[in-house]
Amino acid sequence: MNTFGRLFRISIFGESHGECVGITIDGCPAGLALSPDDMLPDLERRKGGQGKGTTPRKEDDYPLIKSGVFNGKTTGFPITILFENKNIRSEDYEKQRSIPRPGHADWVAHQKFGGNEDYRGGGHFSARLTTGIVAAGVIAKKLMPGITIHATVTEIAGEKNTELGLQKAIDAKDSVGGIVECRVAGLPVGLGEPYFDSIESVLSHALFAIPAVRGVEFGTGFAAVTMFGSEHNDAIENMDGTTRTNHAGGVVGGITNGNELVFRIAIKPTSSTPKEQNSLNWDTGKTEDFSVKGRHDLCVALRAPVIVEAVTAIVLADFLLLGQKIKRVL
Numbered sequence: 001m002n003t004f005g006r007l008f009r010i011s012i013f014g015e016s017h018g019e020c021v022g023i024t025i026d027g028c029p030a031g032l033a034l035s036p037d038d039m040l041p042d043l044e045r046r047k048g049g050q051g052k053g054t055t056p057r058k059e060d061d062y063p064l065i066k067s068g069v070f071n072g073k074t075t076g077f078p079i080t081i082l083f084e085n086k087n088i089r090s091e092d093y094e095k096q097r098s099i100p101r102p103g104h105a106d107w108v109a110h111q112k113f114g115g116n117e118d119y120r121g122g123g124h125f126s127a128r129l130t131t132g133i134v135a136a137g138v139i140a141k142k143l144m145p146g147i148t149i150h151a152t153v154t155e156i157a158g159e160k161n162t163e164l165g166l167q168k169a170i171d172a173k174d175s176v177g178g179i180v181e182c183r184v185a186g187l188p189v190g191l192g193e194p195y196f197d198s199i200e201s202v203l204s205h206a207l208f209a210i211p212a213v214r215g216v217e218f219g220t221g222f223a224a225v226t227m228f229g230s231e232h233n234d235a236i237e238n239m240d241g242t243t244r245t246n247h248a249g250g251v252v253g254g255i256t257n258g259n260e261l262v263f264r265i266a267i268k269p270t271s272s273t274p275k276e277q278n279s280l281n282w283d284t285g286k287t288e289d290f291s292v293k294g295r296h297d298l299c300v301a302l303r304a305p306v307i308v309e310a311v312t313a314i315v316l317a318d319f320l321l322l323g324q325k326i327k328r329v330l
Contacts, residue, residue: 152180
């Protein structure tokens, strides 16, 4: 549903054009220093710099902490954070209601919820809800000061030169996708609970909840199918478990081995594209040409790195709490 985690547990709520979006974080230990200012750098990163290729919609995204923090420290009780929606243009969505946008959840949501869903800006399906996830990720990162998580866009539209890839979208008046790589250093050995709660299983579960994610690979990933087993195996060099190579991406048997955790995600082209399309008009039962109105990213992958970091931090904080290793990390 809208809740994820076992001990470090998050619940998201809100809609893109509703009064607000937000998140409740349960399970955060008491005594962690926390203020809205701690969250602002990552929240600004989520905006993608409001530059080339990103939507012109601008929100303050100031975190309103409503519970769980007292005198600048967490109380050990649920933390609720709200983000107000102020810069909305719902009329853009009223005009195109009859035509469910290809690639969006309009059609399936209409069928599943009987037309009662808030369709403005994608409603609850909108990437706007990742604002709260980023805020929760900041808290999770603060619980793990000895662990570094860094994600970056490594490819746009098939180009390693991301500016060149983005220019492809601009020239074509269309949208493009990208690849985001994430690396985590400082993890202890032993995180992960095979079979169904392996590190890859739980992390993939959370990563696929990020809108527009279409694939996840760890370590060498799909390229492993072109390698011999002797080539892909990571030889262990010392009693710390350091390996000569890291084709496994820091996870063996679903358990962290102490090496760098490495994975990549594939982000699809933004479904809302300025290019004219042809799709069903459910009022007439016929297809027709139309173009998507509103303000959208040409490449949503530009916003993804900080969201990927946040999701990763949330998953790892939960594993560390389960293994009673948070205090040791702190």
